[in-house]
Amino acid sequence: MAIPFFDGQRPYANIAFQFSHHTVQADGRIEHKSQFLSAAPGVNPNSEFVRRLDAALGSVGTVFMWSPHENTTLNAVLDELLQDSNPPTDAERLTEFILGLTSKKEDGRVGQRSMVDLCRLAEKTFFHPATKASCSIKKVLPAVMQSSDYLNGSFQATCRMSGLTVSGLLI
Numbered sequence: 001m002a003i004p005f006f007d008g009q010r011p012y013a014n015i016a017f018q019f020s021h022h023t024v025q026a027d028g029r030i031e032h033k034s035q036f037l038s039a040a041p042g043v044n045p046n047s048e049f050v051r052r053l054d055a056a057l058g059s060v061g062t063v064f065m066w067s068p069h070e071n072t073t074l075n076a077v078l079d080e081l082l083q084d085s086n087p088p089t090d091a092e093r094l095t096e097f098i099l100g101l102t103s104k105k106e107d108g109r110v111g112q113r114s115m116v117d118l119c120r121l122a123e124k125t126f127f128h129p130a131t132k133a134s135c136s137i138k139k140v141l142p143a144v145m146q147s148s149d150y151l152n153g154s155f156q157a158t159c160r161m162s163g164l165t166v167s168g169l170l171i
Helices: 046-057 069-083 091-101 118-125 137-147 149-161
Strands: 018-024 030-037
Touching: 018 046, 030 046, 046 069, 046 091, 069 091, 118 137
Parallel strands: none
Antiparallel strands: 018 030
8 A cells, every 4th residue: 555554654655464375395285374464453454463473383394375465565564573663572583584584686695595486397398288277376386286197186185184175276
């Protein structure tokens, strides 16, 4: 928004209000581990978002993203934390977490656990007519699912185990 929602924010500031956290197990199972959604009116969710993301991800494992949106948003929250005249008491911990998970081309910074961009991997390695030359996850994921008997079978089996009825893949 051009007009900031919260005191101290700049126009067009990022507001991190939602995440969904999934893990892929060694046997290929995908598990929904946690999620966060802030809908409290008048409360800037950015710091709580980072706290909850830190608690959800822990300090071990590779974190994937699709395109740089997540990296950009976390870096914007980091900038907000560093410029806050009244930072939260755990600002140092939140800053450390964000720095470890993100990268920033402008200053050559790469976190020790910098997120891996699956969109860039798809751009370089996956070509399918159904994507119509798009690397949007909304095009790539259905194309991957329809082109892989293994993934399609695993997805269907996961849905059956969890009691979901699937007639198509909507993203």
